[in-house]
Amino acid sequence: xxxxxxxxxxxxxxxxIQVQNxxxxxxxxxxxxxxxxxxxxxxxxxxxxxxxxxGKVTLITIGPERARxxxxxxxxxxADEAIHINDPALEGSDAFTTARxxxxxxxxxxxxxxxxxKQAVDQDNAQVGIALAELLDLPHVSVVTKLEIAEDKKxxxxxxxxxxxxxxxxxxxxxxxxxxxxLNEPRxxxxxxxxxxxxxxxxxxxxxxxxxxxxEVAPQREVVVVNPPPERKAGKIxxxxxxxxxxxxxxxxxxxxxxx
Amino acid sequence: MAKHFLVVTEQSxxxxxxxxxxxxxxxxxxxxxxxxxAVLLGxxxxxxxxxxxxxxxxxxxxxxxxxxxxxxxxxxxxxLADLIKKVQPDVVFIGATTNGKDLAxxxxxxxxxxxxxxxxxxxxxxxxxxxxTRPIYAGRAIETIKLKSRPQMATLRPNVFPPLEPDTSxxxxxxxxxxxxxxxxxxxxGFLKKEGEEIELTEAxxxxxxxxxxxxxxxxNVLRELAKVLGAAIGASRAAVDAGWIDHSHQVGQTGKxxxxxxxxACGISGAAQHLAGMRTxxxxxxxxxxxxxxxxxxxxxxxxxxxxxxxxxxxxxxQEALKG
Numbered sequence: 312x313x314x315x316x317x318x319x320x321x322x323x324x325x326x327x328i329q330v331q332n333x334x335x336x337x338x339x340x341x342x343x344x345x346x347x348x349x350x351x352x353x354x355x356x357x358x359x360x361x362x363x364x365x366g367k368v369t370l371i372t373i374g375p376e377r378a379r380x381x382x383x384x385x386x387x388x389x390a391d392e393a394i395h396i397n398d399p400a401l402e403g404s405d406a407f408t409t410a411r412x413x414x415x416x417x418x419x420x421x422x423x424x425x426x427x428x429k430q431a432v433d434q435d436n437a438q439v440g441i442a443l444a445e446l447l448d449l450p451h452v453s454v455v456t457k458l459e460i461a462e463d464k465k466x467x468x469x470x471x472x473x474x475x476x477x478x479x480x481x482x483x484x485x486x487x488x489x490x491x492x493x494l495n496e497p498r499x500x501x502x503x504x505x506x507x508x509x510x511x512x513x514x515x516x517x518x519x520x521x522x523x524x525x526x527e528v529a530p531q532r533e534v535v536v537v538n539p540p541p542e543r544k545a546g547k548i549x550x551x552x553x554x555x556x557x558x559x560x561x562x563x564x565x566x567x568x569x570x571x
Numbered sequence: 572m573a574k575h576f577l578v579v580t581e582q583s584x585x586x587x588x589x590x591x592x593x594x595x596x597x598x599x600x601x602x603x604x605x606x607x608x609a610v611l612l613g614x615x616x617x618x619x620x621x622x623x624x625x626x627x628x629x630x631x632x633x634x635x636x637x638x639x640x641x642x643x644x645x646x647x648x649x650x651l652a653d654l655i656k657k658v659q660p661d662v663v664f665i666g667a668t669t670n671g672k673d674l675a676x677x678x679x680x681x682x683x684x685x686x687x688x689x690x691x692x693x694x695x696x697x698x699x700x701x702x703x704t705r706p707i708y709a710g711r712a713i714e715t716i717k718l719k720s721r722p723q724m725a726t727l728r729p730n731v732f733p734p735l736e737p738d739t740s741x742x743x744x745x746x747x748x749x750x751x752x753x754x755x756x757x758x759x760x761g762f763l764k765k766e767g768e769e770i771e772l773t774e775a776x777x778x779x780x781x782x783x784x785x786x787x788x789x790x791x792n793v794l795r796e797l798a799k800v801l802g803a804a805i806g807a808s809r810a811a812v813d814a815g816w817i818d819h820s821h822q823v824g825q826t827g828k829x830x831x832x833x834x835x836x837a838c839g840i841s842g843a844a845q846h847l848a849g850m851r852t853x854x855x856x857x858x859x860x861x862x863x864x865x866x867x868x869x870x871x872x873x874x875x876x877x878x879x880x881x882x883x884x885x886x887x888x889x890x891q892e893a894l895k896g
Contacts, residue, residue, distance in 0.1 A: 325845070327844075432709060435706065435708070438675075450644075474774075475771060483756045531720045538712070543870045547873055564857070571893075
């Protein structure tokens with residue numbers, strides 16, 4: 312079974328995002344990681360390959376030179392090869408652009424299943440995997456927490472996290488699945504894996520290699536301004552023994568905040 | 572232009588999701604004297620038209636068909652793409668619920684347009700384009716964007732926009748629309764209902780949330796008692812979820828849900844940046860924590876420093892008394 316996993320390199324989730332003069336100060340972002348949801352997607356692909364004992368896991372990313380690190384992490388986890396789409400014309404791209412570029416690239420690859428993270432934790436759009444499915448005319452299942460591929464590899468059964476419970480979906484394959492936390496526990500790369508990663512096939516493509524012109528995939532959104540979130544001020548620490556403090560809290564919630 | 576709005580409403584088992592009315596309220600506010608239309612999809616849902624009219628819809632398109640009883644991306648995309656191509660609205664609103672977030676990218680892609688996800692604010696600029704505000708980096712920054720394509724499509728975060736006061740004298744024109752669902756390859760075959768907890772986090776007015784300070788899974792039972800009295804949903808920090816004390820569907824924060832309740836009660840939660848990201852827009856935050864230095868107190872409106880196992884049961888009792896009268 313050939314599995315394509317879409318990966319994005321994102322700023323480390325623990326770092327501070329600086330906003331100045333109406334934009335995010337990207338130069339200040341120095342630590343990057345594999346998007347956490349994409350790690351679940353990579354892990355799931357590796358488990359499926361291990362279960363069937365055949366097939367290939369191909370990682371694909373769009374990003375500048377530094378995005379190589381994200382692909383190497385995935386290769387060190389055990390993926391077989393990596394495609395890196397690196398083109399200066401793609402700087403500042405949005406979900407609309409990304410999905411179209413990925414679709415053009417995936418069309419050049421053999422695939423039976425496409426796995427993505429449910430969203431990237433930088434732009435928080437949660438669009439690309441689903442848009443990719445539509446562009447490739449494939450079914451999709453999003454926010455998946457459990458995935459079972461049928462023995463004949465023609466269908467899959469997935470559980471997705473919805474309001475009030477889990478929905479069970481059966482889909483034909485190939486399909487696009489977007490991973491939610493809870494799908495699995497991603498493995499850490501082994502020392503051997505890290506050593507091997509650099510030996511694995513690594514292909515770099517530009518837009519021209521995909522037969523695309525920048526204007527064909529131009530972003531549909533224009534950023535007007537970026538602001539820091541509104542400050543929240545620290546409030547009152549309510550003093551006193553537990554009974555007194557709680558009574559005061561209840562009074563404040565009713566009379567001052569008026570929320571109960 | 573932003574004079575003709577189409578609101579894609581969402582219902583589940585014959586009940587409208589709150590965000591449907593919130594979207595109508597926002598569309599009405601933005602459209603001023605323009606047209607606000609809604610579309611209702613499902614099976615046997617026509618009786619919901621009245622509520623949509625009361626909350627601001629001038630016209631309701633109804634796609635009523637057994638094939639639409641349960642949401643599937645493929646069927647809903649097919650029906651809505653046909654409708655949008657026909658009526659050509661300036662703006663399409665969809666709720667940023669699980670299914671709305673599943674539907675919107677597919678529909679936008681079929682229409683060949685851009686999409687703004689999980690939006691929290693709108694205004695209209697001089698050219699009639701929407702200025703759309705949305706959090707990025709899990710709320711660590713807020714961007715304002717414009718979309719170039721038409722219709723301008725956006726998903727709206729639940730619990731952010733106020734619905735209109737219902738006006739029961741308002742009527743809406745109703746038009747039944749054709750339902751051609753096409754081929755459905757990803758089908759719903761079952762539903763595993765979560766026991767006990769009925770209130771959805773992202774729609775909840777009040778959330779009682781627990782973290783590492785609970786010390787174990789049983790701590791959530793203490794919080795559930797409080798939640799019951801308040802009619803609140805149960806939230807959790809990543810630490811509590813990663814420790815296996817509670818299911819991920821309760822997680823609030825960067826790799827969980829973003830919530831926006833009127834009241835958020837954080838119990839034994841230290842307040843890591845990634846947790847604050849998911850709840851900092853709550854209207855009122857209460858923190859109960861042993862550690863007076865915990866960062867949660869820096870964002871809390873009211874804090875009590877102390878042992879939650881002592882404080883929370885008293886709070887439950889006091890609220891029970893207070894809310895009785």
